Every structure is written in structure tokens, then in C-alpha cells.
Amino acid sequence: MASARSRSLVLLTLGLAWWVAAGSGAGRASLAAQDAPPLDPTLLDALPFRLIGPNSPSGRVWQVVGVPSQPNTVYLCTCQGGVWRTTNYGATIEPIFDEENGASCGAVAVAPSDADHIWVGTGEPAQRQSNAPGYGVFKSTDGGETWEHLGLERTEQIADVVIHPRDPETVWVAALGHLWGRNPERGVFKTTDGGRTWRKVLYVDDMSGAVDLEMDPRDPDVLYASTWQRMRSGGAEAREAGPGSGIYKSVDGGEHWTRLTEGLPDEPLSKITLGISQQRPDLVYAFVMSGEIGAPAGAPMEDFSGRPTRRTSRAGGMFRSDDGGATWRRVSPKLPSRTYYTKFSVDPNDDQRLWVRDLLLWRSDDGGRTWVRHNMQHVHDDLHGLWIDPGDSDRIVLAGDGGVDFSVDGGASWVQGVLPLAQFYEVATDDMEPYWVYGGMQDTGSWIGPSRTYDNEGITDYDWIKVRWVGDGMAIQPHPTDPNVMYMVENNGNTSRLDLRTWARTELQPSQQRARELALAPLRWDWSPPMIVDLDDPEVIYLGSQYVFRCRMLSVDSDGYADPRCDAISPDLSRQQDRPFPEIGEGYHSYGALFSLAQSPVDHRVLWAGSDDGLVHVSRDSGRTWTRVGTSLPPGDHSEGFVSKIEPSRAAAGTAYVAFDLHYRDDPRPYLFKTSDFGRTWTDITSDLPAWGSTYVVREDPTNPRVLYVGTESGLFVSIDAGSHWVRWKGNLPHTGVRSLAIQRRDLDLVVGTFGRAIWVVDVSVLGQLEEALGRPAFLFQPEPAVAHNIRYTYGSGVEEVNGDLFFRAENPPYGVVVTYYLAEDAGEAARLTISDPSGRVVRSLTGPGSAGLQRVQWDLETDQAKAAATGGGTASENQRARRVAPGTYRITLEVAGTSLTRSVEVVAERAERARRVWPR
DSSP, X not given: OHHXXXXXXXXXXXXHHHHHHSSTTTTHHHHSOOSOOSSOGGGGGGSOOEEEEOOSSOOOEEEEEEETTEXXXXXXXXXXXOEEEESSTTSSOEESOTTSSOOSEEEEEEOTTOTTOEEEEESOOOOXXXXXXXXXXXEESSTTSSOEEOSOGGGOOXXXXXXXXXXXXXXXXXXXXXXXSOOSOOEEXXXXXXXXSOEEEEOOBTTEEEEEEEEOSSOTTOEEEEEEEOEEETTXXXXXXXXXXXXXXXXXXXXXXXXXXXXXXXXXXXXXXXXXXXXXXXXXXXXXXXXXXSSOSSSOOBBTTSOBOXXXXXXXXXXXXXXXXXXXXXXXXXXXXXXXXXXXXXXXXXXXXXXEESSSEEEESSTTSSOEEOOOTTOOSOEEEEEEETTEEEEEEEEETTEEEEESSTTSSOEEOOOOOOBEEEEEXXXXXSOEEEEEESSXXXXXXXXXXXXXXXXXXXXXXXOSOSEEEEEEEEOSSOTTEEEEEEGGGOEEEEETTTTEEEEOOOOHHHHHHTTOOOOOOOSSOOEEEOXXXXXXXXXXSSSEEEEEEEEEOTTSOEEEEEEEOSOOOSOOOXXXXXXXXXXXXXXXXXXXXXXXXXXXXXXXEEETTSOEEEESSTTSSOEEOGGGSOOSGGGGSEEEEEEEOSSOTTOEEEEEEOGGGTOOOEEEEEESSTTSSOEEOOTTSOSSSOEEEEEEOSSOTTOEEEEETTEEEEESSTTSSOEEOOTTSOSOOEEEEEXXXXXXXXXXXXXXXXXXXXXXXXXXXXXXXXXXXXXXXXXXXXXXXXXXXXXXXXXXXXXXXXXXXXXXXXSSEEEEEEESSOOSSOEEEEEEOTTSOEEEEEEEOOSSEEEEEEEOSBOHHXXXXXXXXXXXXXXXXXXXXXXXXXXXXXXXXXXXXXEEEEEEEOOGGGSOOOOOO
């Protein structure tokens, strides 16, 4: 399928060209640098990324689809982790979509006539603040081994894919369309030639897309579709109902459609999903929401959880038609809690049994008239996907915000699959040894875990610790001198200080009462508010509403509780959106709050603030005065976008980088700028970043300011020439959105916080030296120090190994010293490496590849003599300790093609005082 892969890449290039050509400022991002970039991205393949987790909790799985002819095979469509597959009913699950630029999955379908034909529609069809867009339709004809991109990239969100039962080349796609803007590429699309061409066969308007599509099991020409009128007006507000929402039927394979209305509410409808009986296909169910979020009309109605609804209409509920949609009657007034759910299934073996996925799992055994809460013990709330084996209704697969769970007894018990899909808004690191990683996770609070362990098994779920019990975790920072203390933020500004020794939590968010005391306007908080720890005083943090607050811990008692005082040190630094917002769906507005804060590591008096409506301010006197500097940015669409990240340089106090994110304004292009004079002037360094992929974060390398890292919706990018050229750093990192980056400066690791594939770590010690290396025929990089630690065997080894396959294991880095060198050309011989001890005696001889490029050789700290000797009679850990060298300074010599290069490396002993001591269980 090499030709399919090539065609996919060609179509991707054409799609990116479309984004560049669309709208004002076209061509800026991808055409700025016409010359070939100096860095060959394949060089970076020598630097592998390493997944560290966490696995549990997992991230959002939107849909699960089984294969009736292969009942142990299930495909998982994840919100930003691509497509996964299990062939053993969840014992192991593997990703099959890592190379495709469409990690946000909306729908997956397997052809009934050929299980090797798999179609994927990208773009999760929700309307959350955290939604990521998709990139059209992909197809595999070899069971997911290779994929072909088949267009429809402008739809952005695809809710359903239906394949003809006898012809896998005939497919219908329900496209929901853009979330943050109007567009005509929405509705129902049809292909009869395997995706080479598409026709839009059902279209309502440019704000209403198709959200569900069902086929009559007797006749593939009979189709039902539901449409949904909805739009977010930026990050804050959404319209959820309108005349564009409705139910349609076709009896000629989608060529013509009739709107079904008899018995359905005539009030503005919202999200509608459909289900058909497999025994009596004229029996059709519709789960209907009506109205908008707002004050209930009349007496409040209860949702499935028994809570009063907050909708403006009481007309929705579960509807039933016994005549193929000609007439409908409401069988239950129960409503979903919100449009985030609204999904249900009809048992393929019992059309009176319905399953609703809401916050919890609900079941009806009488056609939707009455409902009971089904068992969800040990299952994460927030449910979206359900597959019932048509050959055995006791075999159920359930999916939601916490991953996927499998049952063989009708949901009486559940087994969670190993699926590392965590979605991170922010990541940070401390200076422990090994250092720990801190992260704020979508939906499941804040977590900390080790970047590596000293255990042979690697990193497991038991190594990760939850430090905030509920809500969406956002910014999180460790106390710089006491890693048992940390500061963390949740959605909408909920901020706290936590001492792990006593689990003492001090809430820090300034209240509205505090705002009145300070004569401030009512406080506005972004969904993801910014927070940083002061570089001079670790008992001070800066926190952003529309104001910058300095929160100082006046004292900390013996139990770990702090006495905080928060004061505003700025005026309103947003566009001061106290004016009426435009009509939802008619104009853009944000939260009117800050989104990014930063402090210069060169001059700690320099503070930066960026708002979610495009403003950039700087203070050069610790917050006493502020200057708006964004007015001098180059003109463009970014002017009212989210200032997603400000990165002050470590080289000069007046130098900083700013990334803008405009996907909330229906603009997927990157925007990246640099100032060297405190914001008086700016340079556009977006350069040759791909034109599809919003910029979320920018970081400067701590050893070389010409090396920059950028996280975008299209993945991770690196520049070694100060932003003149960018290359995608793909390697083994899956295609997914990178929303957060942190650099551990002691170990020179880049921590990559993805929004759908958990956290990855990569060694970047080479990157700061790479530009110099590329100008040499041969180059030996300075290696990082190695810790001579004792290896633990917590989970056993060999015959003693425990836990089986349903156990998350993330690899540790290789033991010892990584020796990296560069060869401009093939040497025609192997490279020779010798390691000498402090006395000059050679203790180890190694060989490495002599081919051009970056090469890496691992020294495991053992000597040639130890390698040649028989294993001792002690334990594995004792034997390893006896075979390795003593701590000290060692000399590494590289000899290749007549060139001899040397470096020194430190081998240090394991330092117990730097290890984490507090485990809050």
C-alpha cells in the first residue's frame, strides 16, 4: 500500500495549501521560507520519545465499534489519540493511526462485507472548549495497517460513517462541520467510488450539520439522518438549538431527503440521536433535546440523574416511531444532562432494551418508558460509546472520558483496558532524582509521576499520584525548593496550595468578595487560567483573572496550611469585555481574561501577561506599571486570538516569544512572534510551520537560544536557527495535538504534554549542539551525567513476573550513558568508542554505526572485564552493582575515518536525599 500512503501525503499537502489560500494573510505561514530547511528531520529519528503515562485514568474515547464476524475485535475512536484496536477483547489494545494527521476521531466504521475495509471520519463531534478539529476522511483496505486520506478535511467534525452492507466503496458520512464558525462543508456526504469523489446529498445551512446517520437493516437505500444547529462563539459560549435541527429520511440511498415532523416538538430543537430496531426496522427511536441552556420554562424537568434541567424548553425526551418515522410519540420526558452526551443504543437482540450514555449509564427494558441506573462500579463517569455484540448481548464495550471498559456479563462487572490517552493542558517538572512530572489533565484533576523509575519494570500506574480529586486540571507548578509542596489550578480559577506530607490544601483563588474589597470589577476567569511561581520567592504565585494577582503565603503552620493574601498588581489587561456580548453564533467573544503569564529568568522584575482576546502586556517593575505591547505586533487575524503562551528568553531580559491560538476563531493556522526589545517591535517567526495546526506553546532551549520547540495541533516542531526554519519532530511520537511543553534543565529532557496520548519525554541535550555539529564532518556530543543506581525488581523478573497484560508498563530510559555522535558522510567502517577511567585505563570498548547521520551507542556502565566474567551468585540487583564502574569522571573517545574526538562524562552515585520521600496514599 505504498501508493496509498503516497496519495495520502499528496492529499494532505493539497489540504494544507487550501488552508494557506483561504482568508486574509494567505501564504504567510507556509511560503515564507522557500529554501530547503538546513535540518533534515530524519536526523531526529535517532532521538526516541518515551511514553511515561499515566494510563489510568485514560482519556476520552468517543466511539467503540466491534466486528460481528470477529467478536473479539473492537475498534476505538478516541478524541485526540487516533484509532486503536484490540483483537483479544481488551487484553491488549494497540494504536493503528499514529502516522495520520487526524488524531481527533469522530467515527470509525468497518465494512460488513469485508472487515479489512475500515473508514475513519476525523473530528470529535462534541462542542467542548477543549475540542480539536479533524482533517477529513481516511480509509484502510488492509485492516488498519496503512491509510489513505480521502478529503473532506474542511468538515472538521465528522459524527458518523455508514458503509453499504454489500459494497465497501459506497459510504455515507455525517459531517457536523466547524464548531467555531459557519461553513458549507457539512451535512451528509456520499461516495460510490471508495472516496475518490464525494457528493453532498443533504444540506440544511452553514450552521447545521449532520450528527447521526442510521441505515435500515433490511434495505440500505433507507437512511435516517439527524441534523444539529449549533456553534461556539469562541471559547466561552455556545448556541445549541435552532430551526436547522431535525430528523430526515431517504428511501433512495440518500439522493433525496424528507424532513420528519409529525409528533415531534415544533420548538427549536437541539442535538438528536437515532436508533433502529434490528428485528422491526420500522421501529425507530429518537433521543431529542430541545431549547438552549438557560432558565427552565415552567416547572423544572429532571434529567437522568434526577436533577432539574436548565434548558429553555421542556419538549424533548425519548421519542418512538412505529411506522418508519412517519409519526412520532414521546415515551419519556427524561432529558440528557447536556449535549455532551445525548447518545443511546438499541440492544440488537431486544428492541425494548435501550441504553443511554450520559454522566452515568441508564437502561430501559420497556422501550424507553422507564429507566434505571445501570451498574458502573469502578467505571469513570461521562459516557459516549457503547457496542453490544449482536451475537451475545452480555458482551458490552463501554467508552467515555475515562477510556474503555469491557464486560462479558451484561455490565454486571467491568474490566478497564490499558489505554494511555490522557489529555494534558499543562506540564511541569521538579528537581528530584529522578525528576517528577506534574500535569493538569482534562476531566480528572491534577497528577504527578516520575519521569523514570529505578525498577526494571519501568513506570506503572502505581507510580502516578492524583493530587486534585475532581475537575479539569490546568496549570500546576512544584514549589522550587520543596517538592512536597505544589500549586495547582483547575478550570475557572480554582487554585490551591497542597502539602503532600499532611495533605493540607489551602485554597487560593481570590473571591468576588475579595474583588469588592479591592474595588475591582467582578472577576472573570478563563477556562484554563494562568499561574506561575515567583522566581525569587517560592511562597509567592502570580494568578490571572482579567487582573494579575500576586498571592503571597504570609505564613505556613506546622500542619502545612498557609495563610495567603492575594492582591491585584495590574489593571484589567483584557479588552475589558464588560460590554454586551454579540448574539451567539453571530460574533466572537472570549472569556475576557488572562491566558498566559510569564516571568523573565534574566530579570525577575519583568512580567508578561497575555489575554484570551489578543492583548499582550509587559511590566518591568514587578507589576507596579504595565505597558500594552501587542499593538506593535505585525497586523493580522491574531489580534483578538488567545495569547496561548509567552516564553521569556534565558538569554536576554527583553527577549520573549509569543504563540497565538486562533482555532477558537475558526482559524487553524499557526501564529508565532518574537521580540528583542520588551515588545516595542516584533518579528514573525511562524516561517514554514504547516498552515494547518494552531500554535499552543513555545519553549526556548536552556543551552542554546537559537533552538526553539513549538507544540501545535499538528504535533511537535523544532527550529535550530531561531525560528527561520521549522521541522516536524515526529519520530515515534504519535500524531496528536501538543498543548504543553516543559524542559527539565538539569537532565535536558523535553517533557511533551499531549492532548490525547499522555506525556512523553525526549532527551534534547543533543539539540543545543546540533547546529554546530552539522558544520563538521564528525562530531561527538557532550553526554549527560549518568546515575549509577541499583535496579529494583518490584514486580519480579522471569518466572516471578506478575500482573499479566492488563497492566500498564512504560519504559525507563536505557541504563547508563548515551553516547551520541554525528557523521556527515558514511565512514565505510564501524566507529570505535573507548571509555577510560580517571586514571586513564580503558574500561570499556564499544563499536557503533559508521553510517551518516546521528548515531547513538549505550554504555551500561559495565566494564569489558565484567562482560567477560560469569554472573555472580547474588541477586540480579547485587550482580549488576558489582559489574558496574565506580562513580567518577570518565573519558569517551570516538575514532572513525581517521578522526579522533573526546568528551568527558560524569557517573554519579544514587543520592537518596534527592529521592521523593512522601507518597500520599
